[in-house]
Amino acid sequence: MHDLRNELNENQYEAVSHIDGPLLILAGAGSGKTRVITYRIANLIKNHGVNPAQILALTFTNKAAREMKERVDKQLEGTFIPASNLLITTFHACCLRFLKWKYRDDFVVYDPVDQVAVMKNIVKAMNLDIKQYTPKKVLGRISNLKNEFIYPENYKPRFNFGWDKIVATAYPLYQKQLKDNNAMDFDDLLCQTVLMIKNSQEISDFFTSRYRYLLVDEYQDTNKVQYMLIKELTKTHKNICVVGDDDQSIYKWRGASIDNILNFSNDFKDDDKECKVIKLEENYRSTNKILKASSALVSNNIRRTNKTLYSKRNGGEDIKILIARDGYQEVDAITTMINKNVQIGRKYSEFAVFYRTNAQSRAFEDGMRINNIPYQLVGGTKFYDRKEIKDMIAYLRLIINPHDNVSFQRVINFPKRKIGNATIEKLMEFAAEHEVSLYDSIFKAEDYGLFNKGVTTKLMDFCHLIKKLEMDVRSFQPSAIIAHVYKSAGLEKALEEIDLAHKTERKENLLEFVTAAQDFEKNIEGVGKEALISFLGNLSLSEDFDRVDEKKDAITLMTLHSSKGLEFPYVFLTGMEEGLLPHYIASKSEDDIEEERRLCYVGMTRAKEHLMISCARTRHIFGQFMANRQSRFLDEVPKDDAEIYYDASQLT
DSSP states (O other): OGGGGGTSOHHHHHHHHOOSSOEEEEEOTTSOHHHHHHHHHHHHHHHHOOOGGGEEEEESOHHHHHHHHHHHHHHTTTSOOOOTTOEEEEHHHHHHHHHHHHTOSOOEEOOHHHHHHHHHHHHHHTTOOTTTSOHHHHHHHHHHHHHTTOOGGGOOOSOSSHHHHHHHHHHHHHHHHHHHTTEEOHHHHHHHHHHHHHHOHHHHHHHHHHOOEEEESSGGGOOHHHHHHHHHHTTTTOOEEEEEOGGGOOOGGGTOOTHHHHTHHHHTOOSSSOOEEEEEOBOSSSOHHHHHHHHHHHTTOSSSOOOOOBOSOOOOOOEEEEEEEEHHHHHHHHHHHHHHHHHTTOOGGGEEEEESSGGGHHHHHHHHHHTTOOEEEESSOOGGGSHHHHHHHHHHHHHHOTTOHHHHHHHTTSSOOSOOHHHHHHHHHHHHHHTOOHHHHHHHHHHHTOSOHHHHHHHHHHHHHHHHHHHHTTTOOHHHHHHHHHHHTSHHHHHTTSOHHHHHHHHHHHHHHHHHHHHHHTTOOOOHHHHHHHHHHHHHHHHHHHHHHTTSSOEEEEEHHHHTTOOEEEEEEOOOBTBBTTBGGGGGOHHHHHHHHHHHHHHHTTEEEEEEEEEEEEEEETTEEEOOOBOHHHHHSOSTTEEEESOGGGOO
């Protein structure tokens, strides 16, 4: 191990050198946690004779697992130690392997589509309104219960009515269907593995003796079932090492519990050895000014461990804080700064723009296109490529041209009109044979008696809908046309049938699409088809530019949740207003506010050299003008190493 002192700092070396007993590594942002995990594994194998087959390392993504495996393999090069039995994998992949080893090997794993198919039959069998009690909603509530390790026999609903009663009835029926079909869902992989180990001393002894050393990455993101699995696997030896950062716990909505990392020292006490806690506080990513500001922000949280990041990269540029007049000035200031820096030699790929909600991307995408700045969208679909936007655009195109077969085929059965694929395929064949559009073929099909009366009526109703929309909107501007189609074509009703999280996001995106149209209307005159043609033509040009430049050196646009684990020389943290960050949904509890503050902290610590935080006095978003006060988080950022701008033209 003598050579490692030159490759690791003092605390990293201490963490790598620790062998037996529980170890908590509190790894601050940019402190080299992956390096510590992989060096620790290599040290156990090379210098302490641990059989690779006795080591289990768990993480959350296949990408992270591959990276860790590659680094360990590199560490073991030239040692002639076979590492093929070393298991570095995700939680779900690990549990699937365990179940197939010691349980049964012929079961199938149902994906979300399979789950919905099962639940759809159950909802129908219960004589429920499938529009009110959608399969996805019921499955979401069941998944929440499984994440808490609550199975039907342990579920005690608070009330014998409403959703509690529905779930209490549907949950056991769903589990019976899975069992009858020899299937499990993804939540079952974790739960059934825990049950298998808890219910069999033989199996428990097998796994606890097989895996003498357990390492867990991103421990702050574990839920209750993952915590229980770790407890079961370490109940005899306590050789457990977890790496994480409570200040980066931002996935409560996925079931993650910050309590797991905060309570680790007490939960994994060893009779012989105290739990070792090592803090990695030296940051290798950011300047000290960025770290001081982000640490001061997150220190306002009550539920956290005390640690302070520092960097040997002293000095650096002051943080820029822009108090923009409105959202348009915010976008203009950022694009101007990017272009100025690119002109003096910086690359587009060095810049990232962060925001709290997907809907906020629209204004930045438009700004990048107007300024001929290539960009790529990470952690989501490009705004104009999102399903709800594409569906709306298809309706708008049909108002202009009902003979647009691509748009016609996209929405003829959306919202659902009980027009099946077989009917559409038959109609397409008929249209091709008679060399007419799908729209015209419906009228011809009626003359030919191609379909029965019921199917013909449904097809004709759709054609009449498109014709009616075209007549209704002759005096409307594009934004009003969008709003009219949203209600008249049944899109509003269709959104009510999906789960709450997606419903909220899709509604916000459609409202933001209205905002885009309203912005466009400021520069054009006209109504009806003429205005709509101009609006859609502008979008088409934008889409073509996106496709050409997407793979080139480009700005990165992403939500704060997607930014975790990444880093950029320049970071723009935008929309720092109450209602956006923290998000209005998070205002229900102090715990939620603390998670929003951690989310802000994650965004700030992605910046290596330059950080700009911005808010707007007014913002046009979700189809309306908002005048929210600046975020409380912005008030919590110290101004000692910050420059505040009220005039965007002064930014450089």
